[in-house]
Amino acid sequence: MSMINNLRAAVRPHRRRPGDDAYDSIHPGQSPSAVVDCAVYQDGKRHGETCSPREAARRVKAAKQLQGTPGSFSWIGLHEPTEAEFEGIAQRFGLHPLAVEDAVHAHQRPKVERYDDVLFAVFKTIRYVEHDQLTPTSEVVDTGELMVFAGQDFVITVRHGGHSSLQELRRRMEQDVDGADGTALLAKGPSAVLHAIADHVVDNYLEVANRLQSDVDEIEFDVFANKGGKGTDVGRVYQLKREVLEFKRAVTPLLRPMQQLSEPLQRLVDPDIQKYFRDVADHLARVTEQVHGFDELLNSLLQANLAQVSVAQNEDMRKITAWAAIFAVPTMITGVYGMNFDYMPELHHKYGYPMVLLGVATICVGMYRGFRRNGWL
Structure with missing residues (x-):
């Protein structure tokens, strides 16, 4: 809450305190631990x-004053910043305190929100x-934010987790100087970067879903192979279902926001970029259907x-x-003859004993057949 109060206070004019620019006082080519890259x-x-x-x-402010029209922007990449590390940047760019809190503490639901012009x-x-x-303890998917x-x-x-670095994406965008209209995609501004990141994330979803398909197929084969009529290890099915549910929670909430970014009324997105968001939304819808299919199939496999x-x-x-009924016959007959009465059928007959055994x-044998x-035996 201390960071939120500081950020709210930053909206009002305030005297500069010692250390306000401590996070920014680095020389070109040097970065604090949280800053992966920062460029104009x-x-x-x-x-x-x-x-x-x-x-x-x-630099961005100077370029705007020189050109008179918006044509430049900055891209700052951070990895798991602390409150203290992010506070200076949040104040400088006027980020909303609620969004800053979500970015620092992570573990958020996928979403797209608007705070004024951000x-x-x-x-x-x-x-x-x-x-x-x-196995029943296998980790199939690893999530980050x-x-x-x-x-x-x-x-x-702001990236959380040890994967999905944006360095390669940034490099590709910097080298992409031949857009569809002869201009670089980065010339479209921040909305082009937002689209590239969304497309990068969804492409990873497609790749993971395709690889997850092989695990689902393996479980399905094991269940219906019916080895010895005992079924497969239910722990493996349940573990895979948990991993699929984690995947499902990542992709499902994002579909509607991606569709909203492609709508003409979204003025914060460049009109030329909106049609690209429609493509991202289509791919995301495909992944969503595939993951929902995995979930339903695993439910069926559990059943x-x-x-x-x-x-x-x-x-x-x-x-x-059946065997208990078969063994009950000799048990009953021998039990009757074990009562040792004098007057019993065939008790004193020469062939009485073998006749009882034969009977x-x-x-x-008749009961067995x-x-x-x-189909009981």
């Missing part, structure tokens, strides 16, 4: 090397975890596995019951 872009090209956020803001987007990043064999502040003349990205176990148990119980055997014919 003008007409789609990078100007100068890595600089401090304060220097980037100064768009704040939260993306869940997904990485497929390699594994030789799926990526927050984007897109203003009129700046982009601030099928439970049904297989129940059938196997019923078959075991029928076999036990017991005949009855047992009857149970076998009815």
